[in-house]
Amino acid sequence: MSNAKVKFGVIGQGHIGKRHAEMIRRNPDAELIAVCDVLTKDQLGIADMKEKYYTNVDELLTKHPEIEVVNICTPNGLHAKHSLAAIESGKSIVCEKPMALTKADCESIIFKALQKHKTVFCVMQNRFSPPSMWLKQIVEEKIIGEVYMVQLNCYWNRDDRYYKKGNWKGDQKLDGGTLFTQFSHFIDIMYWLFGDIKDIQAKFNDFNHKDLTEFEDSGFVNFNFTNGGMGSINYSTAVWNTNLESSLTIIGSKGSVKVGGQYMDKVEVCNIKDYTMPELAPTNPANDYGAYKGSANNHHYIIENVIDTIKGKTSITTNALEGLKVVDIIERIYSLRKKTRKN
Numbered sequence: 001m002s003n004a005k006v007k008f009g010v011i012g013q014g015h016i017g018k019r020h021a022e023m024i025r026r027n028p029d030a031e032l033i034a035v036c037d038v039l040t041k042d043q044l045g046i047a048d049m050k051e052k053y054y055t056n057v058d059e060l061l062t063k064h065p066e067i068e069v070v071n072i073c074t075p076n077g078l079h080a081k082h083s084l085a086a087i088e089s090g091k092s093i094v095c096e097k098p099m100a101l102t103k104a105d106c107e108s109i110i111f112k113a114l115q116k117h118k119t120v121f122c123v124m125q126n127r128f129s130p131p132s133m134w135l136k137q138i139v140e141e142k143i144i145g146e147v148y149m150v151q152l153n154c155y156w157n158r159d160d161r162y163y164k165k166g167n168w169k170g171d172q173k174l175d176g177g178t179l180f181t182q183f184s185h186f187i188d189i190m191y192w193l194f195g196d197i198k199d200i201q202a203k204f205n206d207f208n209h210k211d212l213t214e215f216e217d218s219g220f221v222n223f224n225f226t227n228g229g230m231g232s233i234n235y236s237t238a239v240w241n242t243n244l245e246s247s248l249t250i251i252g253s254k255g256s257v258k259v260g261g262q263y264m265d266k267v268e269v270c271n272i273k274d275y276t277m278p279e280l281a282p283t284n285p286a287n288d289y290g291a292y293k294g295s296a297n298n299h300h301y302i303i304e305n306v307i308d309t310i311k312g313k314t315s316i317t318t319n320a321l322e323g324l325k326v327v328d329i330i331e332r333i334y335s336l337r338k339k340t341r342k343n
Contacts, residue, residue, distance in 0.1 A: 007067050008032050008068070010036070010070070011060070012072065014037075016299075018044075020303075021035055023299045027303050030303060033064050033066065034067065038055055061085060070092075072093055074096075076101055077101055077171075077175070092113075092118045092119040094302065097124060098323070102327065106327050106328075110324065113320065120319070120320035122319065127318065129298065130280040130282070131280060132264070144250060146229070146253040148252060150193075150249070151231065153246070155243070155246075157239045159212075172215055177216065178216060187330060191322070191329060197223040198226050202337070205217070217237045218237070243263075245261065247261070254272055257271070266283075
């Protein structure tokens, strides 16, 4: 097992790309070699960056054969293109959510990684939050019994402070839709806990984003779990001014729980037969983007897992097949969108 630092490159220097770069810099077992974005360093406000900087992806990939891992932090619709290019050049990848916008593109990434003997890490950092890890335990160990019902509620604010003219967010081809960009972390938690879904029914609407996006801002989705029980996802970005909640309610044969708060960061209810709720570690704060907030600030755990996996110390927290399944679930939900969206 090598003690050498794992060498990284980062493609994309928006909010999340900058966070990836900073988490790599802070890790003593990592070395950030180069970054890339279509904008200049001055345009991005990173003029003092010391690492090699490129505005062309191919240039970064070809000039730095020493890079072992490339973090893909570009718009959703470019994830597949940039992931395939990085793997083809001999790098493993860390792909921000979603892995791609179609199951077919995810399959292409997995095939290329197997062909090149490279690893694909998917970013689903909410799994590291203490309430999520606790939920995993009580479901997996059947502390809550058989799962009867699951309700996932995601009500966030995303207005013109977020969807700005000329930005990729809100564009159908680059963004993909509300479930991909805003709520795929929570769909990942649902899949991680309860498995795949079937018998999907859905209704969608665009209440106040017609001038901001090319897709829905709200939806009701219900389904059955293939492992038993039924569930629903209720979501909206039409909430006024600030995020309302992200919550998960579970009704089981031995009790009920609800994890809520704005970012699924607080255990609000734990009522389980013959069970005492343990004291959980504090949840890290949400990613702060000024006027709006995102999911938990857990990216340092992702980088730690990548390094430990590369060095053979552990296994991947969120592997490529799990990343594919989240995309597959959203794609199947959105296959109903054309039938129900109101213009």
